[in-house]
Amino acid sequence: MTRLNSAAELEQLRAGILSSRDPAKPCIAVCAGAACHGLDSVRVAQAFQAEVAKLGPGAGLEVRVTGCHGYCEKGPNVVVDPEGICYFEVKPEDVPEIIACTLKKEVVERLVYAHPDTGERAVHIGEVPFYKHQMRLLIGDNTRIDPMRIDDYLALGGYGALAKALFQMTPGQVLDEVKKANLRGRGGGGFPAGLKWETAKNAPGKDKYVIVNAHEGEPGAFMDRALFTGNPHKVLEGLIIGAYAIGSHRGFIYTRHDSPQLICHIEQALAQAEEYGLLGENILGSGFDFRVEVHYDVGIFVSGESSALMRSIEGNPPEPRPKYIRTSVAGIWDRPSNLNNVETWANVPQIISRGADWYRGIGTEGSKGTKLVSLSGNVVNSGVVEVPMGTPLRTIVYDIGGGIPGGKAAKAVHFGGPMGGSIPANLIDAPLDFDELAKLGAPIGAGGLLVMDEDTDMVDVARYFLEFLTNESCGKCVPCREGMRQTLKVLTNITKGKGREGDIARLEDLNDVTGAACLCALGRTASDPLKSMLRYFKVEYETQIARGSEGRSGNAAGSAAT
Amino acid sequence: MDSANLDQIIEQHRGKPGDLIHVLMEVQHQNHWLPRDVLHQIAEALNIPFSRVLRIATLYKTFSLTPKGRNEVHVCTGISCHLRGANKLLDAVERATGIKPGETDAGWRFTLDTGSCLGSCSIGPEIIVNGTHHARMTPAKVEDVLKEYQ
Ligand SMILES: Cc1cc2nc3c(=O)[nH]c(=O)nc-3n(C[C@H](O)[C@H](O)[C@H](O)COP(=O)(O)O)c2cc1C
Ligand code: SF4
Numbered sequence: 186m187t188r189l190n191s192a193a194e195l196e197q198l199r200a201g202i203l204s205s206r207d208p209a210k211p212c213i214a215v216c217a218g219a220a221c222h223g224l225d226s227v228r229v230a231q232a233f234q235a236e237v238a239k240l241g242p243g244a245g246l247e248v249r250v251t252g253c254h255g256y257c258e259k260g261p262n263v264v265v266d267p268e269g270i271c272y273f274e275v276k277p278e279d280v281p282e283i284i285a286c287t288l289k290k291e292v293v294e295r296l297v298y299a300h301p302d303t304g305e306r307a308v309h310i311g312e313v314p315f316y317k318h319q320m321r322l323l324i325g326d327n328t329r330i331d332p333m334r335i336d337d338y339l340a341l342g343g344y345g346a347l348a349k350a351l352f353q354m355t356p357g358q359v360l361d362e363v364k365k366a367n368l369r370g371r372g373g374g375g376f377p378a379g380l381k382w383e384t385a386k387n388a389p390g391k392d393k394y395v396i397v398n399a400h401e402g403e404p405g406a407f408m409d410r411a412l413f414t415g416n417p418h419k420v421l422e423g424l425i426i427g428a429y430a431i432g433s434h435r436g437f438i439y440t441r442h443d444s445p446q447l448i449c450h451i452e453q454a455l456a457q458a459e460e461y462g463l464l465g466e467n468i469l470g471s472g473f474d475f476r477v478e479v480h481y482d483v484g485i486f487v488s489g490e491s492s493a494l495m496r497s498i499e500g501n502p503p504e505p506r507p508k509y510i511r512t513s514v515a516g517i518w519d520r521p522s523n524l525n526n527v528e529t530w531a532n533v534p535q536i537i538s539r540g541a542d543w544y545r546g547i548g549t550e551g552s553k554g555t556k557l558v559s560l561s562g563n564v565v566n567s568g569v570v571e572v573p574m575g576t577p578l579r580t581i582v583y584d585i586g587g588g589i590p591g592g593k594a595a596k597a598v599h600f601g602g603p604m605g606g607s608i609p610a611n612l613i614d615a616p617l618d619f620d621e622l623a624k625l626g627a628p629i630g631a632g633g634l635l636v637m638d639e640d641t642d643m644v645d646v647a648r649y650f651l652e653f654l655t656n657e658s659c660g661k662c663v664p665c666r667e668g669m670r671q672t673l674k675v676l677t678n679i680t681k682g683k684g685r686e687g688d689i690a691r692l693e694d695l696n697d698v699t700g701a702a703c704l705c706a707l708g709r710t711a712s713d714p715l716k717s718m719l720r721y722f723k724v725e726y727e728t729q730i731a732r733g734s735e736g737r738s739g740n741a742a743g744s745a746a747t
Numbered sequence: 748m749d750s751a752n753l754d755q756i757i758e759q760h761r762g763k764p765g766d767l768i769h770v771l772m773e774v775q776h777q778n779h780w781l782p783r784d785v786l787h788q789i790a791e792a793l794n795i796p797f798s799r800v801l802r803i804a805t806l807y808k809t810f811s812l813t814p815k816g817r818n819e820v821h822v823c824t825g826i827s828c829h830l831r832g833a834n835k836l837l838d839a840v841e842r843a844t845g846i847k848p849g850e851t852d853a854g855w856r857f858t859l860d861t862g863s864c865l866g867s868c869s870i871g872p873e874i875i876v877n878g879t880h881h882a883r884m885t886p887a888k889v890e891d892v893l894k895e896y897q
């Protein structure tokens with residue numbers, strides 16, 4: 186690899202990569218994302234590689250091992266480009282047939298999508314119902330990228346936005362563009378990224394830091410990993426552009442220790458970017474220096490919270506600090522530190538290359554762009570979904586998700602994991618929008634969307650989330666620690682049929698207390714799922730409690746004997 | 748795990764207190780648990796008080812201060828797997844192994860753990876044995892899967 190010393194050299198390199206590739210040559214993309222991996226996609230990929238090796242250098246097709254394609258439910262997934270033919274649930278035995286047909290420009294009919302009711306087939310990625318209703322600006326490149334090869338990213342125009350920012354824009358102009366795009370944070374709060382950048386930029390001090398939050402601790406959320414593992418350079422490019430805008434020369438990636446593939450791809454991406462001179466000293470000959478180091482969480486949820494995360498990077502236990510100390514001004518080692526989520530950073534390159542006006546054309550008044558959603562739970566097609574903000578939840582759950590399995594009815598959808606909330610199925614026409622969903626009591630959070638069918642016990646769901654948080658609380662504040670424990674006790678009793686009259690009032694009181702006095706958002710929002718339940722599913726709570734009270738009075742001897 | 752290998756990991760970080768979590772992670776990955784004398788060795792090499800090493804090692808769930816069985820069984824109890832019946836699956840695993848989460852059986856065959864979402868919710872509920880995923884599990888399949896791990 187040669188070091189690139191100017192934007193022109195980057196374009197030359199890109200032209201060279203493109204001219205060495207024949208766009209008409211079939212390329213078989215085998216998904217190696219988390220779900221497909223769990224379904225043994227490794228063996229499928231190996232089978233493809235072995236077959237192609239047998240064909241020799243003139244094979245006439247290529248194999249690419251990629252990150253998550255999106256439709257995890259039907260893995261192992263294979264997509265054949267340039268046509269975008271989708272094969273589902275591919276087994277190693279299917280490989281010779283796929284190769285033979287691909288070379289003959291034919292389709293293996295038995296492996297394409299068939300509608301479960303009508304049997305109607307869909308061959309191409311744009312026709313498969315799961316993909317058809319999406320707008321895959323961020324995740325869509327995953328099928329075209331081997332995350333271990335920077336050239337694949339460059340072939341798709343990668344680092345063009347960085348070159349534009351460095352050579353055609355001042356840091357202030359980059360900041361203005363992001364502000365104008367109204368890019369809002371994807372990690373939970375929906376806070377405008379531009380304003381946060383501006384605070385760090387204007388904060389006093391020479392040393393400033395930028396950080397990628399790739400902790401993804403929200404249970405049921407897997408889109409950050411899908412994006413970062415599958416296309417690490419997109420996130421990295423966003424981070425470098427952000428660093429340039431803010432005036433930072435040192436960046437951190439904070440990520441999960443338990444995803445070896447993710448770690449490997451990040452490290453490879455950093456090494457390759459550095460070799461090309463896209464990272465490190467004097468990036469692309471612009472005079473701008475920026476380095477990135479990788480840090481790992483070690484498996485506790487609260488370490489995804491901004492101030493706790495920064496403590497952890499410092500090498501200290503990840504305990505949150507009071508919110509009045511703003512990390513944008515005093516974060517890692519008390520220096521200005523700008524933290525954004527994986528998906529937030531990944532949005533930056535396209536805002537710079539295509540412009541804020543283009544970006545503002547997608548989404549709603551208050552929520553711009555697309556949003557990645559991890560769709561899971563009681564839904565036919567789970568996976569990673571990307572839709573424009575404003576898309577009705579019905580589209581996500583039914584048109585994309587294929588509805589509820591087993592012919593059951595939906596009962597609720599839940600957003601935001603243990604700090605989010607549930608809304609009943611009759612509100613399913615609500616739009617995917619930060620503010621609208623927050624008003625309904627189901628804030629988007631990071632973007633984990635859980636579908637719950639008619640058999641779901643809503644008391645148990647609230648109990649589940651509370652139990653999760655009780656184990657994850659750092660224990661620093663008493664209201665968080667004790668309040669959650671008390672609430673959990675009441676809920677557990679209700680689920681065991683030991684509910685008592687007055688439990689709902691008790692729960693409501695506890696909610697009021699824990700919300701107020703906690704140091705970090707974990708404690709402050711721990712009662713949010715329960716609040717949403719008491720707002721929409723109170724009758725179910727009352728019924729379960731009544732059952733408990735009756736059981737005790739009517740059958741006291743029986744329960745004493747058990 | 749031979750100690751030369753551990754020494755090598757630790758030596759790479761000598762004199763760098765900021766690397767504590769990295770070192771603990773590498774040792775955990777290699778050795779599957781953190782013996783006390785190794786923690787002492789780390790404290791000495793990185794120039795950190797032993798008490799602080801111990802504090803970090805006990806704080807994070809990933810680190811284990813007790814040895815593990817030959818096979819590590821992990822049942823995902825994340826919300827998505829939970830909605831798809833993870834608790835019944837866990838019951839079946841507990842019955843089959845005779846141990847509860849956090850425990851190791853007397854013959855050192857299994858260590859059982861639960862954990863939240865692993866990011867592969869689409870194929871849940873699942874159990875992971877020594878890193879291998881067993882997708883879309885049912886309680887009925889548990890015996891058969893575990894038979895493979897002696
Ligand atoms: C308990 C807790 C856990 C969090 N975990 C994450 C996480 O895993 N990933 C993430 O991006 N943000 C997480 N957040 C939100 C972060 O504190 C922070 O707001 C976010 O990373 C900022 O990025 P954004 O503005 O781009 O969304 C968490 C917050 C709390 C209170
Ligand atoms: S609210 Fe809970 S998690 Fe947050 S700092 Fe307090 S005790 Fe720790």
Ligand code: FES
Pocket residue numbers: 216217218219220221222252253254255256257258260261262568569
């Ligand atoms: S992991 Fe293969 S499609 Fe998501």
Ligand code: FES
Pocket residue numbers: 404405823824825826827828829863864865866867868869871873
């Ligand atoms: S909940 Fe089990 S993998 Fe996500």
